[in-house]
Amino acid sequence: MWCSSQLVPQVQEWARELGFSQIGVAGVDLSAAEPGLAAWLAQGFHGDMHYMAAHGLKRARPAELVPGTVSVITARMDYLPRHTPVRAPQAWQALELARLARPGEGIVSVYARGRDYHKVLRTRLQALSDRIAAAVGPLGHRVFTDSAPVLECELAARSGQGWRGRHTLVLNREAGSMFFLGEIYVDIALPESEPVTAHCGSCTACIDICPTQAIIAPHRLDARRCISYLTIEHAGPIPLELRPLMGNRIYGCDDCQLICPWNKFAQVSRLPDFDERQGLAGQQLVHLFAWDEATFLRMTEGGPIRRIGHERWLRNIAVALGNALRAAVTGGDAGGADALALRAALHSRVADKSALVREHVAWALAQDAAWS
CATH class of the missing domain: 3.40.109 (NADH Oxidase)
Incomplete structure (x- = not known):
């Protein structure tokens, strides 16, 4: 016993x-x-x-x-x-943050790959x-x-x-x-573990980096502004004022974790389950936007992304394409995707069967008109 x-x-x-x-x-x-x-x-x-x-x-x-x-x-x-x-010299956090500087690349949160x-x-x-x-x-x-x-x-x-x-x-x-x-x-009584003390000190890096300022105060998150919530939990139209702030994040957001100094100590998994699946990291938005529903289901089988469904997947990518298009026409870099390719991808779904997708595509194309 x-x-x-x-x-x-x-x-x-x-x-x-x-x-x-x-x-x-x-x-x-x-x-x-x-x-x-x-x-x-x-x-x-x-x-x-x-x-x-x-x-x-x-x-x-x-x-x-x-x-x-x-x-x-x-x-x-x-x-x-x-x-x-x-471990240095190629710290994983820096590599992930660098994706944000490539607007034509779709970013899926590390945990969901x-x-x-x-x-x-x-x-x-x-x-x-x-x-x-x-x-x-x-x-x-x-x-x-x-x-x-x-x-x-x-x-x-x-x-x-x-x-x-x-x-x-x-x-x-x-x-x-x-x-x-x-x-x-x-239903059995076990000895409780000792809690640990906090070690954030005066650091506010996670609050400062949040693209949508969803962390409204220390330890206080307004999920309605969080990109993870918007791209995963939220089923309707993404608020207009938040769309430009989403950048190329199409499923989740890791920014507050990537900037955290404590994550230089993050450990790799001992399981193969969380290894990146081919096709979900480093992919161009125009390629991901071309997935039909059958392809979406096949590529996300057994993964967390499948739960949002093909419609929301396209909604999220449409926003990212609009942001990449704006970057391209204002003289920036769209991460290897030129404005012509971005426009063509968006026009391919102008008449999509989903009203939600059509509205976000229209918004994305308007980013071109606003700056051309």
């Missing part, structure tokens, strides 16, 4: 074998986080993510979400692709749960990976995975912020 103090080190060993980078344990009393959550929702900062409000404060009450829960096992998993140059992390983590969290159950006997549990009303960053910070950075993400001194989080709610 395992005692709780012996079980946690064993769980940590099993987790490492499954590819996890760190395991912690948090309690279920998150009442101190409830006022902040309620205020954030009341201000509408969650935008169209209605599911975040649907469960109310249950997000901060693990024992209400999963009755019987008395401890939460938290897990993190590094996700930088295995070939990423994490491989397999869907929901599937990877959920499968391995379940495998870890099975090993725990085999050791301790019947185990009431439920696994989560960004898939339910869970305050995962709060739980991660309370269990020693890191501290909340000013951009609201969890930061770890040995791994930066380039990792996924997951949780196992369990």
Whole structure:
């Protein structure tokens, strides 16, 4: 029979074998986080993510979400692709930031270039749960990976995975912020991990670099302005005033992480799942815009991008094409794509079946007229 103090080190060993980078344990009393959550929702900062409000404060009450829960096992998993140059002279952050200077290239967030992390983590969290159950006997549990009303960053910070950075993400001194989080709610009492102190100091780099100024204050994010939200969660037209600020980011945005000094310590994944898939990094916008729905589904099979669907994919790229076109006609560089090629790509979908796509194509073409 395992005692709780012996079980946690064993769980940590099993987790490492499954590819996890760190395991912690948090309690279920998150009442101190409830006022902040309620205020954030009341201000509408969650935008169209209605599911975040649907469960109310249950997000901060693990024992209400999963009755019987008395401890939460938290897990993190590094996700930088295995070939990423994490050490000088070719620091990965500089290489990623350089993509922004090539407007004709479509940028997909680093985390989304491989397999869907929901599937990877959920499968391995379940495998870890099975090993725990085999050791301790019947185990009431439920696994989560960004898939339910869970305050995962709060739980991660309370269990020693890191501290909340000013951009609201969890930061770890040995791994930066380039990792996924997951949780196992369990009905057995486990010793809680010690939280760590914050180490952002006076740095505001993440706030300063945000293209849309979505980080409205330290630890305060207005998701409605965030490019990750706009390109992934938001289903309708992208606000006109934000389109020029999106640049060539077509799925997510990594800027606040790329500029963070702690990410010089980011670690590569030990799993092949997060390696970049061919066709999703370094591709020209005109090429990506030419994908029909069948090609989109084939190229994104098993990956996170598929969840936005072909229509939103085209919407996002249309905005990026408009920004590249503006750069080209004002005498800048469109990253190897000339204005003629950009116009031709946009004209190919002027009569697209989707009104959403047509409107964004019209806006993109208007960037040409505004400067010619």
